[in-house]
Ligand SMILES: Nc1nc2c(ncn2[C@@H]2O[C@H](COP(=O)(O)OP(=O)(O)OP(=O)(O)O)[C@@H](O)[C@H]2O)c(=O)[nH]1
């Protein structure tokens with residue numbers, strides 16, 4: 001039976017051939033498996049892909065256990081992982097230093113950062129992970145970095161608003177993300193990628209002379225789907241707005257749970273994808289809970305406090321949920 005492979009499959013296969021790191025190879029294989037047409041004619045190929053995938057996963061686990069941890073594989077922590085990416089000397093490390101407790105090396109010369117470094121940024125009652133990365137240029141991307149970027153939940157392209165070449169910096173980073181199919185217009189189920197509404201442009205050093213004109217140029221000539229936020233680690237300009245926007249692009253909701261008759265636990269919310277239902281929450285709390293839960297009551301988005309809802313009720317950010325078993 002013919003396999004009838006699709007262009008998406010060939011593209012994913014191409015990505016696999018080009019992959020440099022194990023993380024990238026795993027990502028490409030996952031995508032091949034996700035987009036391969038599922039019918040009798042591809043059964044053998046599917047089995048083969050699964051075998052290769054599990055071998056690679058085992059390999060990477062073994063390497064990690066042997067202490068050879070890939071520094072480009074940044075373990076996710078907190079409510080989401082947001083990777084900062086950009087040309088040299090644009091101010092990425094300075095922003096990480098201003099927003100988290102991480103202390104990356106900062107210098108006035110380019111190519112200061114050589115490996116990813118994560119820090120936690122607090123936003124209201126949650127922590128969001130920010131990852132500093134070594135710079136890219138039009139003709140150079142550090143080996144392994146694409147895996148780090150592809151794995152993120154959201155992206156921040158950092159450009160130097162004080163530099164005359166900030167539009168080229170934005171175009172260069174954007175082209176890289178599009179070429180590698182990291183940013184996609186639309187991410188359909190089964191395909192990997194970050195939709196453009198989970199990506200922001202940080203126009204850093206917005207305190208610099210000429211930055212206003214440069215930011216105007218970015219707004220007029222940059223990719224129209226990307227929001228541009230002027231920020232300055234030096235003066236603090238835009239940092240609060242940036243914090244809010246970072247939470248916004250993660251597209252998650254915070255859900256607090258309560259035990260019947262008691263006050264809700266407002267300290268450690270469950271973090272779920274926007275659009276999640278009561279059933280998704282129950283599954284996140286415990287594997288067996290969906291079978292056990294009976295009455296569910298909501299405070300927040302419901303019409304009235306304590307309203308009973310069913311399991312496909314779509315939750316909203318900051319809802320309080322009481323699940324009775
Ligand atoms: N005026 C001004 N200068 C800044 C600001 N942020 C960073 N800088 C300066 O810009 C230079 C580069 O900053 P870094 O944070 O090291 O830049 P980077 O993007 O991490 O650089 P690489 O690691 O080489 O990619 C340093 O001299 C910083 O002091 C800012 O908000 N305003």
Ligand SMILES: [Mg+2]
Pocket residue numbers: 092093094104105106112113132133
């Ligand atoms: Mg740096």
